[in-house]
Amino acid sequence: MTPAARVQAAIELLDAIVAGAQGRGAPADRLVADYFRQRRYAGSKDRRAVRDLVYRAIRACGPVPASGRAAMVRLAREDASLLPLFDGSRHGPRPIAAEETVAEPGLAPDWLVDALAASGIAGAEAAALLDRAPLDLRVNTLKAERENLDLPAPGEPLAAPDALRFPAGTSVDQWPAYREGLVEIQDHGSQLACLAVGARPGETVIDLCAGAGGKTLALAAAMGNRGVLVASDTDRGRLSKLDPRAARAGAGMIESVLLDPGRELEALERFRGKADAVLVDAPCSGTGTWRRNPEARWRLDPVHLARFAETQDRLLDLAAQLVRPGGRLIYVTCSLLDAEGADRIARFLADRRDWRGDDVSLPLGRVRGDGTRLTPAHDGTDGFFIARATLAC
Ligand SMILES: C[S@@+](CC[C@H](N)C(=O)[O-])C[C@H]1O[C@@H](n2cnc3c(N)ncnc32)[C@H](O)[C@@H]1O
Numbered sequence: 001m002t003p004a005a006r007v008q009a010a011i012e013l014l015d016a017i018v019a020g021a022q023g024r025g026a027p028a029d030r031l032v033a034d035y036f037r038q039r040r041y042a043g044s045k046d047r048r049a050v051r052d053l054v055y056r057a058i059r060a061c062g063p064v065p066a067s068g069r070a071a072m073v074r075l076a077r078e079d080a081s082l083l084p085l086f087d088g089s090r091h092g093p094r095p096i097a098a099e100e101t102v103a104e105p106g107l108a109p110d111w112l113v114d115a116l117a118a119s120g121i122a123g124a125e126a127a128a129l130l131d132r133a134p135l136d137l138r139v140n141t142l143k144a145e146r147e148n149l150d151l152p153a154p155g156e157p158l159a160a161p162d163a164l165r166f167p168a169g170t171s172v173d174q175w176p177a178y179r180e181g182l183v184e185i186q187d188h189g190s191q192l193a194c195l196a197v198g199a200r201p202g203e204t205v206i207d208l209c210a211g212a213g214g215k216t217l218a219l220a221a222a223m224g225n226r227g228v229l230v231a232s233d234t235d236r237g238r239l240s241k242l243d244p245r246a247a248r249a250g251a252g253m254i255e256s257v258l259l260d261p262g263r264e265l266e267a268l269e270r271f272r273g274k275a276d277a278v279l280v281d282a283p284c285s286g287t288g289t290w291r292r293n294p295e296a297r298w299r300l301d302p303v304h305l306a307r308f309a310e311t312q313d314r315l316l317d318l319a320a321q322l323v324r325p326g327g328r329l330i331y332v333t334c335s336l337l338d339a340e341g342a343d344r345i346a347r348f349l350a351d352r353r354d355w356r357g358d359d360v361s362l363p364l365g366r367v368r369g370d371g372t373r374l375t376p377a378h379d380g381t382d383g384f385f386i387a388r389a390t391l392a393c
Helices: 003-022 028-037 044-060 068-078 080-085 110-118 123-130 188-197 214-222 236-240 242-249 264-271 294-298 302-320 342-350
Strands: 135-139 163-166 183-185 204-207 228-233 254-258 275-281 323-333 355-358 366-368 371-374 384-391
Touching: 003 028, 003 044, 003 068, 003 080, 003 294, 028 044, 044 068, 044 294, 068 080, 110 123, 135 188, 163 188, 183 214, 188 214, 188 275, 188 323, 188 371, 188 384, 204 214, 204 264, 214 228, 214 242, 214 275, 228 236, 228 264, 236 242, 236 254, 242 254, 254 264, 275 302, 302 323, 302 342, 323 342, 342 355, 342 371, 342 384
Parallel strands: 204 228, 204 275, 228 254, 275 323
Antiparallel strands: 135 163, 135 183, 323 384, 355 384, 366 371, 371 384
């Protein structure tokens, strides 16, 4: 592909991504993968270049752009080396007209910028939400140790005991250590959230919103494969990815439980009042993960945010019924909005005299309400809110 054709391909992809965001269709990553699956002629350099253009253009726009072209023209305003590529060549984009629509720059739609600022995320803290994330690995202590693991590149040891950091784009998935389950890809913040669970061998731990099990695998390692570890979720597709991952990681202790939305407790009845720890890694807006999913800013509106908060309250109430006296509940969201973090745990604790908030004592982060918050600017992690509460004996 010529450089101009790459710009045109990025414009077409951005059109699909904008439509996907507005109609709540497939996420950008999937659209990019599908696009190239249908265009086998594009080589790996072309793919990398187009992908890079797409994500730079997404980051360059604040609110949802009017079109893929408007987004790319915005990027060309910021990177003049792109301007000559709007040359009207056979596969390239037409020249930029004087009256052409240009997407607005910025962090996000205005209402979201205001909500973040009201949650203490503004200035450099806000700008860092759109940085490129490094690649973090968790050494799987069921199979290896950080100190004597031999990897193709040396990683930077981080504060979480099993975390190593590599530059963005490192092809870890090609490494034998990855294929053999010695390491997992997991953001440092996510690893710290797992530390806050304090899972120990022999305990009964429920990962209520386990998804594909990123955190479940870390809990299995912390428990040394001993005890009871339940991974539940309402999404069959996500949960079904856990079994092969667990097999690769040697995490034989995990029991997957598919939940019926609205009737979650039915499938978990036998654990009522029995769990030592319940992790609620709740569905949320993902404002803390824009470094990886910058187009998520375009998918959120106040109605959806309010729905997330309702679900989070419901899941907290549900999780509380599973915890044994003296046991703990850990609430996590990858959001930096108080509406999904500090406000939720404050409501939970306000309603309950038999629960008290704990200090999660993590090596990074800052106190926010009754929890701890990690941010890209301060902690170099994805954004997370993490809180822990203990039920009186
Ligand atoms: C933030 S994601 C979990 C990510 C996962 N823990 C990980 O570390 O990879 C939130 C999950 O909550 C699940 N979920 C949504 N509603 C739920 C419900 N009512 N009960 C349990 N899980 C639910 C979603 O399907 C999604 O997988």
